[in-house]
Amino acid sequence: MTEIRINCYEALVLFPQSAASDLQGCADHIREIVDRAEGELLGLRKWDERRLAYDIAGNKRGIYFLAYFKARANAMSGIERDLNLSERVLRSLVVRAENMTEEQMRSADGREQLADEARLRAAEPATATVPAESGEVASEA
Numbered sequence: 001m002t003e004i005r006i007n008c009y010e011a012l013v014l015f016p017q018s019a020a021s022d023l024q025g026c027a028d029h030i031r032e033i034v035d036r037a038e039g040e041l042l043g044l045r046k047w048d049e050r051r052l053a054y055d056i057a058g059n060k061r062g063i064y065f066l067a068y069f070k071a072r073a074n075a076m077s078g079i080e081r082d083l084n085l086s087e088r089v090l091r092s093l094v095v096r097a098e099n100m101t102e103e104q105m106r107s108a109d110g111r112e113q114l115a116d117e118a119r120l121r122a123a124e125p126a127t128a129t130v131p132a133e134s135g136e137v138a139s140e141a
Contacts, residue, residue: 005073008105010066010097012047013083014090017061020049023118026088027111030067033082039071042102045110046117056090068097068105 015026027044034041047064056062071079076094083092097105 006070007073008042008068008070008097008100008102009076009094010068010100010105011079011083011092011094013065013067013092014056015063015065015088016057016059016090017049017063018059019063019088021121023063023114023121026063026065027114029086029088030065033079033086034067034069034071036082037071037075037079039069039075039079041067041069042105043068043107043109043111044114045108046114059090062090066108068100068108070102 011030013026013030019026023046030044031041044065044067047066049063050061052060052062080092080094083089083094
């Protein structure tokens with residue numbers, strides 16, 4: 001009889017800056033990938049938005065998501081393949097989370113804050129930049 005090993009994992013997923021308008025879509029994309037492998041998402045939160053050390057596919061800035069999940073050990077190749085083949089994801093790193101308990105992973109869940117931030121961003125009016133006319137000089141305040 002074969003033993004099914006279920007391990008806890010930590011994934012850091014990098015999305016392009018253009019995904020900032022659809023944070024909930026990014027979170028759903030990560031959840032779909034974990035669900036497809038019959039894993040259980042324990043915690044997910046937006047980690048940071050920052051400038052990248054070097055351009056990745058023409059992107060100078062990116063949004064990092066941190067995800068904690070449980071999955072079968074033999075399903076990890078599928079999860080990593082899906083992350084690498086995804087057109088929405090710039091980079092990803094998945095490691096076994098041996099240093100954290102399942103309770104710590106669940107307490108790191110930031111999906112509620114992520115949903116709040118996504119609602120706030122959707123409610124913000126799009127700020128359009130109006131080009132200055134040729135005779136005007138922009139004043140510095």
